[in-house]
Amino acid sequence: MATISTADLHPRFVKIKWSDGRMSSFHHVWLRDNCPQKRHPQTNHRVDETSAIPLDIEPTSATVVDGALQVLWSDDHQSTFGADWLAEHDYSSGIRREKPKPVLWDGTFTPHVPRMTYEQLYNDTQARIAWIRAFRDYGVAIMTEMPTAEGTVAKVGDELGRVRDTSWGRVFDVKSIAKANSVAYTSLPLVLHTDEGYRDPAPTVQLQHFLVSESTGGDATLVDGFKVAHDLREQAPEKFDVLCNTELYFHFADVDIVLENDGPIIELDPAGNIKAVRFSNHSCQPFLIDEDKMEAYYDAYSTFGAMREDPRYRIQIPMGAGEMYMVNNRRVMHGRTGFTSGGNRHLQSCYIELDELYGRLSILERAALATH
Numbered sequence: 128m129a130t131i132s133t134a135d136l137h138p139r140f141v142k143i144k145w146s147d148g149r150m151s152s153f154h155h156v157w158l159r160d161n162c163p164q165k166r167h168p169q170t171n172h173r174v175d176e177t178s179a180i181p182l183d184i185e186p187t188s189a190t191v192v193d194g195a196l197q198v199l200w201s202d203d204h205q206s207t208f209g210a211d212w213l214a215e216h217d218y219s220s221g222i223r224r225e226k227p228k229p230v231l232w233d234g235t236f237t238p239h240v241p242r243m244t245y246e247q248l249y250n251d252t253q254a255r256i257a258w259i260r261a262f263r264d265y266g267v268a269i270m271t272e273m274p275t276a277e278g279t280v281a282k283v284g285d286e287l288g289r290v291r292d293t294s295w296g297r298v299f300d301v302k303s304i305a306k307a308n309s310v311a312y313t314s315l316p317l318v319l320h321t322d323e324g325y326r327d328p329a330p331t332v333q334l335q336h337f338l339v340s341e342s343t344g345g346d347a348t349l350v351d352g353f354k355v356a357h358d359l360r361e362q363a364p365e366k367f368d369v370l371c372n373t374e375l376y377f378h379f380a381d382v383d384i385v386l387e388n389d390g391p392i393i394e395l396d397p398a399g400n401i402k403a404v405r406f407s408n409h410s411c412q413p414f415l416i417d418e419d420k421m422e423a424y425y426d427a428y429s430t431f432g433a434m435r436e437d438p439r440y441r442i443q444i445p446m447g448a449g450e451m452y453m454v455n456n457r458r459v460m461h462g463r464t465g466f467t468s469g470g471n472r473h474l475q476s477c478y479i480e481l482d483e484l485y486g487r488l489s490i491l492e493r494a495a496l497a498t499h
């Protein structure tokens with residue numbers, strides 16, 4: 128419980144002294160913009176237009192009334208800010224929105240990949256919450272003991288979020304087929320990649336369900352792209368920068384559709400945190416960059432490419448029938464080892480999106496809190 132002792136009006140700021148002696152400052156324009164009485168009572172959306180507030184707006188007074196900060200404005204509007212609310216939004220003391228931070232992993236991660244059974248998905252809310260939270264941390268999770276009926280992956284996708292319908296359909300099959308239009312449909316090893324770099328936006332979560340897995344080999348290979356990017360940043364910052372600052376062109380064409388999108392291998396947020404990794408060597412088009420930067424780009428791209436295939440980073444998981452892995456497609460690269468083409472092998476995949484997955488997690492967490 129925060130307690131305000133005094134409030135003082137200064138040019139541009141209201142200064143608060145807390146009961147423990149700490150000081151905080153709030154800009155006048157910020158206070159007017161965030162006035163709790165200027166929020167819609169149901170939606171909590173802002174009702175006033177921020178750009179219409181004069182940058183030099185000044186309160187006529189700032190006082191502490193019943194423990195709250197009361198600010199009067201020259202248009203007779205009155206704003207009342209609770210002490211706890213101010214403490215939770217005290218940007219002058221370094222309060223920032225806390226986002227979940229990814230937990231990086233490497234090739235030693237295999238025994239720690241989060242697992243949950245199909246039965247737990249439906250009947251054990253705590254296990255489900257823990258599994259999705261772990262997925263948010265690591266970008267990968269496995270579900271076991273699933274039915275091997277076709278379409279199960281979409282049922283699970285719609286339970287976790289909402290299946291994204293693309294030109295492949297809601298669900299797409301991966302079998303080894305004779306007239307393959309992708310290396311995915313052969314028995315060859317599949318190098319590590321993120322999916323669908325040529326879509327805008329690329330799907331954010333892939334679910335890959337093994338219905339039949341009789342061939343020898345064909346293990347799932349998975350790499351934390353954030354870990355590779357993080358280590359590259361430490362070992363060769365100039366190569367890291369090049370991969371962040373150079374946009375590549377990704378393209379796919381089939382009889383029914385042409386898909387194209389552009390983006391860098393590594394995407395950063397404005398604070399410099401790694402936000403997304405996009406690596407799809409097979410669908411990446413010829414690099415068209417300045418002549419004097421070409422060799423340096425190849426050097427950086429090849430370094431990242433070799434790191435992603437290094438066993439130091441890669442986990443390798445044999446996947447049996449009735450098992451499914453789920454990856455954050457903006458972070459974790461997936462592939463597979465080669466397999467004998469004799470045995471039957473059938474996978475079904477679908478895409479869902481992170482916002483729906485985490486949005487439903489929040490509802491589950493809220494419901495779990497309410498019952499305790």
Ligand SMILES: [Fe+2]
Pocket residue numbers: 320321322461
């Ligand atoms: Fe893929």
